[in-house]
Amino acid sequence: MSERPTPDELAEAIEEFLAGEILPTLDDQRTRFRMLVALNALGIVRRELAKLPPVDDAGQRELAARIRAGDVPAGTLARVKADVHARLLIASPHYLERYGADE
Amino acid sequence: MIADMREALEAVLGPISEPVLLPGGASKEAWAVDAGDERLLVRRAGGGVIHRHTLSLRHEFEVLLAAHEAGVSVPRPVAYIEDLEGREAFVMERLEGETIGRRIVRGPVPERLPEQMAEELAKIHALAPERLPFLEEATIDRLVDELDDVDEPHPAIELGLWWLREQRPPQREPVVVHGDFRIGNLVIDESGLVGVLDWEFAHLDDPARDLSFSLVRAWRFGADHLRLGGIGDAEPYLERYNELAGFDVGPDELDYWELAGNVGWAIGCLTQAQRHLTGRDRSVELAILGRLGAEVEYEICHLLETQGVT
Numbered sequence: 001m002s003e004r005p006t007p008d009e010l011a012e013a014i015e016e017f018l019a020g021e022i023l024p025t026l027d028d029q030r031t032r033f034r035m036l037v038a039l040n041a042l043g044i045v046r047r048e049l050a051k052l053p054p055v056d057d058a059g060q061r062e063l064a065a066r067i068r069a070g071d072v073p074a075g076t077l078a079r080v081k082a083d084v085h086a087r088l089l090i091a092s093p094h095y096l097e098r099y100g101a102d103e
Numbered sequence: 104m105i106a107d108m109r110e111a112l113e114a115v116l117g118p119i120s121e122p123v124l125l126p127g128g129a130s131k132e133a134w135a136v137d138a139g140d141e142r143l144l145v146r147r148a149g150g151g152v153i154h155r156h157t158l159s160l161r162h163e164f165e166v167l168l169a170a171h172e173a174g175v176s177v178p179r180p181v182a183y184i185e186d187l188e189g190r191e192a193f194v195m196e197r198l199e200g201e202t203i204g205r206r207i208v209r210g211p212v213p214e215r216l217p218e219q220m221a222e223e224l225a226k227i228h229a230l231a232p233e234r235l236p237f238l239e240e241a242t243i244d245r246l247v248d249e250l251d252d253v254d255e256p257h258p259a260i261e262l263g264l265w266w267l268r269e270q271r272p273p274q275r276e277p278v279v280v281h282g283d284f285r286i287g288n289l290v291i292d293e294s295g296l297v298g299v300l301d302w303e304f305a306h307l308d309d310p311a312r313d314l315s316f317s318l319v320r321a322w323r324f325g326a327d328h329l330r331l332g333g334i335g336d337a338e339p340y341l342e343r344y345n346e347l348a349g350f351d352v353g354p355d356e357l358d359y360w361e362l363a364g365n366v367g368w369a370i371g372c373l374t375q376a377q378r379h380l381t382g383r384d385r386s387v388e389l390a391i392l393g394r395l396g397a398e399v400e401y402e403i404c405h406l407l408e409t410q411g412v413t
Contacts (some may be wrong), residue, residue, distance in 0.1 A: 003393070005391075005393050014387060060256035061256040064258045064261045076413075082402055091394040092397065092398055097404060
């Protein structure tokens with residue numbers, strides 16, 4: 001599903017933070033050099049990510065619209081929860097530990 | 104910059120110490136200054152855009168004044184400054200105590216804290232709305248508008264909104280509410296609650312909504328087993344509130360508005376991420392909220408399950 005920020009948008013935010021806020025504070029020449037190398041590496045990651053095809057979110061949009069219209073048959077929550085679970089395994093896997101083993 | 108700021112502040116406050124910019128606060132700046140023995144905090148608008156449904160600093164200062172006069176525990180308001188180096192600001196007392204949620208829930212938690220939270224809310228909800236004519240009424244529909252502005256599909260949030268529409272309890276007469284009353288926006292020391300901060304979301308609403316916001320799991324800061332903000336049980340808090348406020352908010356209403364609080368915060372995560380994505384306020388902290396909102400969506404699903412939705 002289409003999640004914002006996309007992987008590239010996240011990488012871009014990290015890049016801006018490192019280049020804009022951290023790099024100017026680095027006085028040690030060696031650390032500074034390694035930061036520039038790291039930013040180069042991050043640039044490679046971003047160019048790789050830019051080549052990925054956009055994610056198709058038509059299914060999620062349709063589901064969201066159906067729920068908005070009040071069309072919520074039994075089993076809807078189970079499906080939605082499974083989708084959110086899958087997103088959390090990427091975004092915040094440890095969060096799931098806050099729920100019992102039954103979830 | 105700091106020298107100019109100091110000069111502008113001294114025109115209002117008299118001689119002060121050098122202003123120190125405090126960490127945190129993406130949309131507002133907070134500066135610590137001392138005027139003689141007085142510990143003061145200057146809350147100044149940030150560079151970003153003013154967001155929908157938040158009060159201007161002028162109005163926030165007026166709410167603070169009204170709350171202070173009514174005996175709510177708040178930092179003493181000192182002065183509103185329309186133009187402090189190009190942006191509006193106000194000055195208030197700088198309270199001593201802890202505001203960081205994670206540290207507060209780690210304990211020891213002051214014994215009277217849950218009751219004190221109920222006591223402050225009862226006082227806030229008794230504020231005269233006529234005194235604050237600029238406050239707007241909030242509705243569930245407003246949440247839908249905010250979600251539509253984001254224009255991303257989020258079926259879990261839609262399910263939450265659907266359930267809120269289906270199960271809406273009888274509405275109470277709207278009262279003045281804080282709008283963001285939770286651990287993290289309260290100053291706490293060993294003796295308990297010292298002050299209620301961050302009034303920018305004040306509005307008119309069902310009091311039960313304000314009462315339930317501190318139950319939202321995100322504001323338990325990891326101490327999930329304590330439903331009231333990671334610091335206590337909900338029942339004594341609810342009982343004390345009803346006793347003082349003269350309402351009869353029931354446990355089922357707490358459940359309803361706890362879910363509403365989660366839906367609101369799930370949408371809040373998305374709108375915060377939008378501040379970054381649209382370029383208004385570029386920041387990694389705002390960006391990542393777009394993804395961490397999935398935590399809140401999971402909690403919405405969990406709460407719907409406990410309500411018997413399948």
